[in-house]
Amino acid sequence: MHRYSALVVAALLALPCAAYARGTARIVGGTPAPHSAWPSTVFLEAATDFNNDGTFDEVTICTGSLVAPSWVVTAAHCAFSSADPTRRVTAMSAVLGVSDLTDPTRAIDGVDNLIVNPGYSDAVAPRGDIALAHLAVPAADTPIALPVAGEQYTMPANVANAAGWGTTDVDSTMTPTVLQQAWLPIQDQASVCSPVVGAALPGAYDPATMLCAGNPLTSGACHGDSGGPLVVFNQATGAPVLWGLTSFGISASPPCSLSVPVVFTSVSAFLPYIHEQIDPPPPVTTTPTTPTTATPPPTPMSAPSPDRTPPSLRSLTLSRTRVRTSTTLSFRLSEAAVVTITFQHRGVVHHRTTWTSLKPAVIVKGTTATNRVTLKPRLGGRALRAGAYRLSVIAADIAGNRSGAQTIAFTVVKG
Numbered sequence: 001m002h003r004y005s006a007l008v009v010a011a012l013l014a015l016p017c018a019a020y021a022r023g024t025a026r027i028v029g030g031t032p033a034p035h036s037a038w039p040s041t042v043f044l045e046a047a048t049d050f051n052n053d054g055t056f057d058e059v060t061i062c063t064g065s066l067v068a069p070s071w072v073v074t075a076a077h078c079a080f081s082s083a084d085p086t087r088r089v090t091a092m093s094a095v096l097g098v099s100d101l102t103d104p105t106r107a108i109d110g111v112d113n114l115i116v117n118p119g120y121s122d123a124v125a126p127r128g129d130i131a132l133a134h135l136a137v138p139a140a141d142t143p144i145a146l147p148v149a150g151e152q153y154t155m156p157a158n159v160a161n162a163a164g165w166g167t168t169d170v171d172s173t174m175t176p177t178v179l180q181q182a183w184l185p186i187q188d189q190a191s192v193c194s195p196v197v198g199a200a201l202p203g204a205y206d207p208a209t210m211l212c213a214g215n216p217l218t219s220g221a222c223h224g225d226s227g228g229p230l231v232v233f234n235q236a237t238g239a240p241v242l243w244g245l246t247s248f249g250i251s252a253s254p255p256c257s258l259s260v261p262v263v264f265t266s267v268s269a270f271l272p273y274i275h276e277q278i279d280p281p282p283p284v285t286t287t288p289t290t291p292t293t294a295t296p297p298p299t300p301m302s303a304p305s306p307d308r309t310p311p312s313l314r315s316l317t318l319s320r321t322r323v324r325t326s327t328t329l330s331f332r333l334s335e336a337a338v339v340t341i342t343f344q345h346r347g348v349v350h351h352r353t354t355w356t357s358l359k360p361a362v363i364v365k366g367t368t369a370t371n372r373v374t375l376k377p378r379l380g381g382r383a384l385r386a387g388a389y390r391l392s393v394i395a396a397d398i399a400g401n402r403s404g405a406q407t408i409a410f411t412v413v414k415g
Helices: 006-013 189-200 268-278
Strands: 041-048 058-068 071-074 091-096 107-116 131-135 162-164 180-182 210-213 229-234 240-249 262-266 313-318 327-333 337-349 352-357 362-366 371-375 387-396 406-412
Touching: 041 071, 058 240, 058 268, 058 337, 058 362, 071 240, 071 268, 091 131, 131 268, 162 229, 189 210, 210 240, 262 268, 313 387, 313 406, 327 337, 327 387, 337 371, 362 371
Parallel strands: none
Antiparallel strands: 041 058, 041 091, 058 071, 071 131, 091 107, 107 131, 162 180, 210 262, 229 240, 240 262, 313 327, 327 371, 337 352, 337 362, 337 387, 387 406
């Protein structure tokens, strides 16, 4: 198993303002996941209406795992606004059944109840960072197994055991639409997790409810993958078992540094909480003369009125259309929305112009203010060759309404 060196601990001690990245852990150094590799992994999109005017002011993104047909487990901090951690999100939706968010076969489901672990706290770093999202319509996908006492598990080297939708570079600039997977070795509690995290955030790490993982200088997690799965494998069957939920990373420079491990919520520590929600006990049998009082269901999360209006995307501009190192895309939205930016390459076939969409696409969270996204002429770790390109930009709100695609042309130049 890899070990994080004493130099890493020393570097963390030198950080004057070490902090965790709220709701922003992503798979870095991974590879696109095959279509059927993670059938239980769910993309979660939440929105918050700060002034209760019916318009969403913030959109946040997390990952979850289907653990029962109607239940998705994720990080507790995903239930709160990233701008105001004391405020619950207003609405949440789930995308299921695909590894590519642009796949037309994807299923979009509403979350009608979001149950946060009662022991969750967020003083120094998240503790008890686990929540359950109840789907309005039961999913057809296969749930992932939970740990069971007495079963034996294995952690084979170089076998992908973590997944998430999110930033794929250490500078946290590229967010793909395709699920990413990586091998993140689970690190030793006493020699790695406690001292490394404790050096940066004294008192933040609880070995009874947390674990840490990462592949030094090769793969890890950073901005946006909160709640994503860390799995082990059943030794007898080889089936994946949910072992951890992405919780927080230690701030460093660059923001998605691979020199420090990522902290996960231990699923085993919260099995009673999970089973209490997804496997409620049967009602108590009483005598006919004793009236029964039904336990009221949990108060559902607030939800917006049915929304059929797609977001408006306007004022699309590029800071430069001849691009060597970077360009800035600017746009405005009529409401907070998730914006998908796809690079398309211009070609000519039989004297006709064609546009080929390139992967991965870039996902950003847009607001009603002017949005600016710095884009580099690179995709999937590779530089784009010189030539004519355009950006295809589409916005989708929390209800799944999508704007029409808008395009803007640019040229990649070398030298």
